[in-house]
Amino acid sequence: NAGVMQNPRHLVRRRGQEARLRCSPVKGHSHVYWYRQLPEEGLKFMVYLQKENIIDESGMPKERFSAEFPKEGPSILRIQQVVRGDSAAYFCASARALSTEAFFGQGTRLTVV
Amino acid sequence: RKEVEQDPGPFNVPEGATVAFNCTYSNSASQSFFWYRQDCRKEPKLLMSVYSSGNEDGRFTAQLNRASQYISLLIRDSKLSDSATYLCVVTYTDKLIFGTGTRLQVFP
Numbered sequence: 086n087a088g089v090m091q092n093p094r095h096l097v098r099r100r101g102q103e104a105r106l107r108c109s110p111v112k113g114h115s116h117v118y119w120y121r122q123l124p125e126e127g128l129k130f131m132v133y134l135q136k137e138n139i140i141d142e143s144g145m146p147k148e149r150f151s152a153e154f155p156k157e158g159p160s161i162l163r164i165q166q167v168v169r170g171d172s173a174a175y176f177c178a179s180a181r182a183l184s185t186e187a188f189f190g191q192g193t194r195l196t197v198v
Numbered sequence: 199r200k201e202v203e204q205d206p207g208p209f210n211v212p213e214g215a216t217v218a219f220n221c222t223y224s225n226s227a228s229q230s231f232f233w234y235r236q237d238c239r240k241e242p243k244l245l246m247s248v249y250s251s252g253n254e255d256g257r258f259t260a261q262l263n264r265a266s267q268y269i270s271l272l273i274r275d276s277k278l279s280d281s282a283t284y285l286c287v288v289t290y291t292d293k294l295i296f297g298t299g300t301r302l303q304v305f306p
Contacts, residue, residue, distance in 0.1 A: 127298030
């Protein structure tokens with residue numbers, strides 16, 4: 086059984102470019118969470134999605150950030166016009182149902198130069 | 199007040215020691231509780247769920263006290279490989295809310 090798959094593992098972008106982070110949940114899981122982690126800091130909730138729906142995006146910056154989880158294919162976290170402060174590890178987790186255990190992917194480490 | 203609070207540590211303990219971590223949460227309507235472990239620069243991994251009746255998995259015991267709104271993790275007979283950051287996780291409505299973690303360093 087494949088776990089949560091995130092790609093790319095490492096992503097380098099110049100300031101002003103777009104970053105696309107992909108997350109394929111565990112097979113059968115329809116709940117996806119995205120978190121951001123800065124060095125030496127804790128995990129910060131960004132967004133919670135179910136298939137084709139954004140349920141809670143209260144942790145997402147209002148501008149430049151968007152997320153989707155289409156009917157087919159992986160969940161995508163998109164960051165437009167990246168800035169140095171966007172450099173972080175972005176983790177995706179999936180769960181079978183609300184309030185059940187979530188399993189994490191290995192993360193995407195975004196570096197903005 | 200933070201939604202989930204943990205002592206950041208670090209807890210430095212010798213091999214074989216018993217160590218306990220606590221975590222408090224602010225919302226009494228929180229529904230589910232978990233402990234995760236995160237090694238440096240890696241993804242969090244589920245350690246165990248936490249139930250009101252308490253649960254044990256080998257050297258690890260977790261307890262939940264709903265009245266006082268805290269959960270605990272006890273590690274017996276610490277191993278070098280237990281060195282990591284332990285994350286307390288609480289669910290409330292649709293969010294998994296993470297504490298900032300407690301660092302454990304086990305030394306020989």
